[in-house]
Amino acid sequence: MESSKGYFSKVYRIVSTIPPGKVATYGQIAALLGDARGARTVGWALHCNPFPGLVPCHRVVNQRGELSGGFAFGGQERQRSLLEREGVSFLPDGRVDLKRHLWRPGG
DNA sequence: GGACTGACACTGG
DNA sequence: ACCAGTGCCAGTC
Numbered sequence: 001m002e003s004s005k006g007y008f009s010k011v012y013r014i015v016s017t018i019p020p021g022k023v024a025t026y027g028q029i030a031a032l033l034g035d036a037r038g039a040r041t042v043g044w045a046l047h048c049n050p051f052p053g054l055v056p057c058h059r060v061v062n063q064r065g066e067l068s069g070g071f072a073f074g075g076q077e078r079q080r081s082l083l084e085r086e087g088v089s090f091l092p093d094g095r096v097d098l099k100r101h102l103w104r105p106g107g
Numbered sequence: 108g109g110a111c112t113g114a115c116a117c118t119g120g
Numbered sequence: 121a122c123c124a125g126t127g128c129c130a131g132t133c
Contacts, residue, residue, distance in 0.1 A: 007130060026115050030129085037128040039115040044130070047114050060114080068114040 007033070011045035018059040021087040023096050024103040025063050032105065043068075058082045059103070065095035 014032050018024050026039040033042070046057040046068075058079040061067055067079045080090060089097045 005131080027117095030115085035129065037116080038130075039128080040113065041115090041129045041131085043114040044112085045114095048131090049114095057114080062115060063117090 005045075007038075007041065008045040008048060011042050012049070012051060012055045015046065015055050015057060015060055018056055018103050020056075020059075021101060022103040023059050023061050023065070023083065023088060023098065023101050025061060025098075027063060028103065028105070029060065056082075059086075061096050061098075065091070065098045067096070 010033050011029060014029050015024070026042045027036060030036050030038040030042045035041070042060075043062075046055070046060055049055050049057050052073070057068070058073060067076050067083075069076075073079050073082070076094075080094075083096065083101075084090065088101045091097055
């Protein structure tokens with residue numbers, strides 16, 4: 001974990017702290033890292049996600065509640081299925097209801 | 108050291 | 121609320 005890429009490891013750690021049934025935005029994770037402007041780097045770190053299963057990247061969505069592309073876990077449907085199984089609700093638009101499932105650190 | 112890339116966020120219209 | 125443009129950061133070539 002604590003490899004040369006400390007930044008990445010931090011991302012994986014924070015993402016792994018996201019409880020089931022909740023979703024966090026890249027900006028939120030970046031803010032926890034201390035770099036609210038590093039939202040892009042966070043997404044990239046998840047792309048490099050060397051530990052799928054250990055890092056629930058499927059719980060990480062963008063500010064709009066949209067899931068990642070179709071290359072994440074084998075398709076958006078795969079990601080959506082995982083979230084639905086955890087109790088996450090989806091809007092008719094296919095987006096996550098951040099109003100109900102937005103992860104609140106400390107809350 | 109410089110340039111390009113990438114699963115984003117913010118601001119303005 | 122949405123779309124388009126801009127800025128940020130770390131990693132790789």
